[in-house]
Amino acid sequence: xxxxxxxxxxxxxNVALGERSYPICIGPDQLGRAEPLRDWLPGNQALxxxxxxxxxxYLDPVLTSLEGLHADALxxxxxxxxKTVASCERIxxxxxxxxxxxxxxxxxxxxxxxxxxxxxxxxxxxxGVAFVQIPTTLLAQxxxxxxxxxxxxxxxxxxxxxxxxxxxxxxxxxxxLATLPARELSAGLAEVIKYGLIRDPDFFVWLExxxxxxxxRDTGALADTIERSCANKADVVAADEREQGVRATLNLxxxxxxxxxxxxxxxxWLHGEAVAAGMAMAAHLSADLGWLSEEEHHRVTAxxxxxxxxLTPPQSMTPTQFLEIMAVDKKAQQGRIRLxxxxxIGRAIxxxxxxxxxxxxxxxxxxxxx
Amino acid sequence: xxxxxxxxxxxxxNVALGERSYPICIGPDQLGRAEPLRDWLPGNQALxxxxxxxxxxYLDPVLTSLEGLHADALxxxxxxxxKTVASCERIxxxxxxxxxxxxxxxxxxxxxxxxxxxxxxxxxxxxGVAFVQIPTTLLAQxxxxxxxxxxxxxxxxxxxxxxxxxxxxxxxxxxxLATLPARELSAGLAEVIKYGLIRDPDFFVWLExxxxxxxxRDTGALADTIERSCANKADVVAADEREQGVRATLNLxxxxxxxxxxxxxxxxWLHGEAVAAGMAMAAHLSADLGWLSEEEHHRVTAxxxxxxxxLTPPQSMTPTQFLEIMAVDKKAQQGRIRLxxxxxIGRAIxxxxxxxxxxxxxxxxxxxxx
Numbered sequence: 201x202x203x204x205x206x207x208x209x210x211x212x213x214n215v216a217l218g219e220r221s222y223p224i225c226i227g228p229d230q231l232g233r234a235e236p237l238r239d240w241l242p243g244n245q246a247l248x249x250x251x252x253x254x255x256x257x258y259l260d261p262v263l264t265s266l267e268g269l270h271a272d273a274l275x276x277x278x279x280x281x282x283k284t285v286a287s288c289e290r291i292x293x294x295x296x297x298x299x300x301x302x303x304x305x306x307x308x309x310x311x312x313x314x315x316x317x318x319x320x321x322x323x324x325x326x327x328g329v330a331f332v333q334i335p336t337t338l339l340a341q342x343x344x345x346x347x348x349x350x351x352x353x354x355x356x357x358x359x360x361x362x363x364x365x366x367x368x369x370x371x372x373x374x375x376x377l378a379t380l381p382a383r384e385l386s387a388g389l390a391e392v393i394k395y396g397l398i399r400d401p402d403f404f405v406w407l408e409x410x411x412x413x414x415x416x417r418d419t420g421a422l423a424d425t426i427e428r429s430c431a432n433k434a435d436v437v438a439a440d441e442r443e444q445g446v447r448a449t450l451n452l453x454x455x456x457x458x459x460x461x462x463x464x465x466x467x468x469w470l471h472g473e474a475v476a477a478g479m480a481m482a483a484h485l486s487a488d489l490g491w492l493s494e495e496e497h498h499r500v501t502a503x504x505x506x507x508x509x510x511l512t513p514p515q516s517m518t519p520t521q522f523l524e525i526m527a528v529d530k531k532a533q534q535g536r537i538r539l540x541x542x543x544x545i546g547r548a549i550x551x552x553x554x555x556x557x558x559x560x561x562x563x564x565x566x567x568x569x570x
Numbered sequence: 571x572x573x574x575x576x577x578x579x580x581x582x583x584n585v586a587l588g589e590r591s592y593p594i595c596i597g598p599d600q601l602g603r604a605e606p607l608r609d610w611l612p613g614n615q616a617l618x619x620x621x622x623x624x625x626x627x628y629l630d631p632v633l634t635s636l637e638g639l640h641a642d643a644l645x646x647x648x649x650x651x652x653k654t655v656a657s658c659e660r661i662x663x664x665x666x667x668x669x670x671x672x673x674x675x676x677x678x679x680x681x682x683x684x685x686x687x688x689x690x691x692x693x694x695x696x697x698g699v700a701f702v703q704i705p706t707t708l709l710a711q712x713x714x715x716x717x718x719x720x721x722x723x724x725x726x727x728x729x730x731x732x733x734x735x736x737x738x739x740x741x742x743x744x745x746x747l748a749t750l751p752a753r754e755l756s757a758g759l760a761e762v763i764k765y766g767l768i769r770d771p772d773f774f775v776w777l778e779x780x781x782x783x784x785x786x787r788d789t790g791a792l793a794d795t796i797e798r799s800c801a802n803k804a805d806v807v808a809a810d811e812r813e814q815g816v817r818a819t820l821n822l823x824x825x826x827x828x829x830x831x832x833x834x835x836x837x838x839w840l841h842g843e844a845v846a847a848g849m850a851m852a853a854h855l856s857a858d859l860g861w862l863s864e865e866e867h868h869r870v871t872a873x874x875x876x877x878x879x880x881l882t883p884p885q886s887m888t889p890t891q892f893l894e895i896m897a898v899d900k901k902a903q904q905g906r907i908r909l910x911x912x913x914x915i916g917r918a919i920x921x922x923x924x925x926x927x928x929x930x931x932x933x934x935x936x937x938x939x940x
Binding site for chain 1: 655659662663666667669671690693694695696697698719720721724726727729730731732733734897898
C-alpha cells in the first residue's frame with residue numbers, strides 16, 4: 201500500500217490478478233478529479249450509470265471530471281428491485297443509441313446494486329467493455345467493488361445471471377460516506393465485520409475497539425476500515441478469482457441472507473442487514489456444532505448488535521421456506537446445501553455435511569419453527 | 571488430429587486454448603452416443619436447447635444419450651429473429667425452474683442461432699456454467715461452434731450483447747447434413763470459402779475442384795471440409811482468443827454482411843448468404859484498390875456463384891444505410907469503419923484507412939447508389 205500523489209491523493213491498494221490487476225484509490229476528495237479516472241478509460245466514450253438518489257449528490261462532479269470526452273449519464277431508479285435484466289437492457293439501449301464502441305467505458309456511480317448491474321451490462325456489451333467502479337456506500341466500497349462479480353437478480357434467486365468482469369479501477373471516496381443514511385452505514389459494517397470473522401481476528405478486535413468511531417464517521421477510522429477490508433477481500437480473490445475454493449468463505453452469512461432477501465423480494469431488507477442476520481444464524485449453528493465457543497458466539501452477536509444490525513430473520517419466514525430457497529442457491533451442489541460456518545473467530549470453513557436436523561434446529565430457533 | 575476410437579469414432583480436432591482447450595469430434599454416427607458427450611458434463615444436470623425444426627429430427631437421440639441424468643429440453647422457435655435477450659430469459663427461467671446448479675451443462679442442439687443464444691445463456695447463468703455444442707448446420711459446424719463467441723442481437727445491431735465462453739466440446743455429426751436444406755448448405759459453404767480466402771489458398775483451390783462433391787453431400791468431402799475449416803479457425807482463435815488482432819480477419823465479408831442482416835431484420839437472409847454478398851463486396855473493393863487482380867476477383871465471385879450464394883445485397887438498401895449501420899458495428903473504432911479486405915486469394919488484412927470515396931463507390935456499384 202503506497203501513496204502515489206499524482207494519481208491517487210490518498211491510499212492506493214492493488215488487487216493482484218495478473219493482467220486483470222487494478223487499483224483501488226481510498227481517501228477523501230476523490231470525486232471530481234480527472235485523475236486517475238481518465239487514465240483508466242481505453243477510449244473517449246464513457247457512460248456513467250447511477251441512480252436517482254446518488255445522481256442528485258454526486259453526478260455533477262463525476263461528469264465534470266470527464267469534461268471534453270464523449271460522456272453520458274443514465275439515471276435508474278434506486279433499489280435492489282431494479283437489479284434486473286430489464287435495467288441492463290436500458291443500459292445496452294443507451295450505449296447503442298449513443299453508438300458507443302468496444303473501446304467505451306461504463307462507470308458505475310452508486311452502491312452495490314448499481315455496481316453489480318452496470319458491471320454485468322459492461323461485461324456483456326459487445327462481449328465486454330471497460331468498467332470503472334465509484335462506490336458510494338460503505339458496503340460497495342468494502343465488498344462489491346472488489347472481486348469482479350457482477351450480475352442481476354431473477355425472481356427465483358439473487359445474482360443468478362451475471363459474469364466475472366474486473367473493473368479497470370475503483371475510487372472509494374470517504375467523503376461520500378458523510379451523506380450515507382445510518383442504516384446503510386450499518387449494512388456496510390456487516391461486511392466489514394465479516395472479514396474479521398472469516399480470516400482476520402486482529403481486525404475483529406480492532407473493530408470491537410473502534411466501532412463507535414466508525415459510527416461517528418471518523419474519516420481516518422473509515423479509511424483504515426475500507427483499506428483493511430479491501431486488502432482482505434483482494435487477498436482472497438487473488439487466491440481464487442473464480443470461486444473454486446477459498447473465495448467461498450466470503451459468503452459467510454450469505455446463504456441464509458440471500459434466502460431472506462429472496463423471501464422479502466429484495467426490497468425491505470438491505471443486503472448487509474440480511475448478511476448480518478445470516479451471520480448471526482451461522483454463528484448459532486457453529487456454536488451448536490461445538491465449533492464456536494459460547495463466549496465467541498456472544499462476541500459475534502454483541503458486535504453485530506452494536507453496529508445497529510438485525511440478528512434475526514423476518515418472523516414471517518418458515519424453516520421450509522429457508523430450505524427451499526437455499527436449495528437453489530448458486531452455492532448448492534447436487535442438491536446439498538453448502539454453508540459457510542465458523543471455527544472460532546477469524547476462521548471460516550465451507551461445508552455441505554451439516555446434519556439436516558442441526559440445520560433445521562437453527563432455523564426453528566430463529567423462526568419459531570413450522 | 572488423432573483418432574481416439576473409444577471417445578470419438580471419427581476425427582478429433584483439438585482447439586488449443588490452454589485450460590479452456592476442447593475437442594471437436596467430426597464424422598458420421600455421432601448423435602445418440604453417450605460418449606464423449608457425458609464425459610464433458612461436470613454434473614448430472616443438462617438442459618438441451620434447440621429449435622422446433624431441429625427438435626423433430628434430432629432431439630430424441632440426444633436425450634437418449636443422456637438417459638439416467640437429470641436432462642431437460644427447451645424448444646424455441648426457429649430463426650435469427652429469436653436470437654434475443656428475451657429468448658435467453660426463457661432459458662434462464664427453465665434452468666431456475668428446474669433448480670439447475672452451477673455444475674449443470676447447457677447443450678446447444680441446432681444451428682448458429684441456437685449455439686450463440688444458448689452459449690450466452692450458459693455464460694451468464696450463475697456467472698458461467700458448462701456448455702456443449704451439437705451444431706446441426708454446416709455453417710455452425712465450420713464457424714460458430716469454434717471460438718467461444720456467444721451472444722444475442724439487439725434491434726440496433728447484431729451480436730451486440732454477449733460473452734466469450736468456450737464449450738467443453740463440440741460434436742459435428744456429418745449425418746445431420748443429409749437433412750439440411752440446400753439453401754443452408756450453401757450458406758455454410760460461404761464460411762468455408764472464407765477460410766480459403768483469408769489464409770488457406772490451397773484449400774481454396776481444393777474447393778474449386780471439389781465443390782460439386784460438396785453440393786452432392788459426399789460424406790468424405792464434407793468431413794474433410796469441416797475438419798480443414800475448423801482447423802483453420804482453431805489456429806486463428808488459438809493465436810488471438812479475444813480478437814485483439816488476427817482474429818478480426820475471420821470477419822471477411824461480415825461488416826457488409828451484418829449491415830444486410832440488420833437492414834433486413836435478421837429474417838429473410840441467412841447469415842452465410844449475407845456474408846457471401848459481403849465477401850463479393852469486399853472482393854470488389856479490394857480489386858478496386860488494386861489489391862486483388864481481376865482474375866482473382868473473378869475466381870472469388872465464380873466460386874461463390876457455383877456454391878449457390880448471392881453476390882449482391884438487397885436492391886432496397888442504399889449506401890447511406892450501409893454506412894450508418896456499419897458505423898455502429900462492433901468492429902468500428904473511433905467512428906472509423908474497419909474492413910477486412912483481401913490482398914490476393916489466401917491473404918486478408920484489416921484496415922480502417924480505405925478512402926471514403928472508394929468505399930462509397932463500391933456501395934454505389936452494389937446498390938445503384940443514392
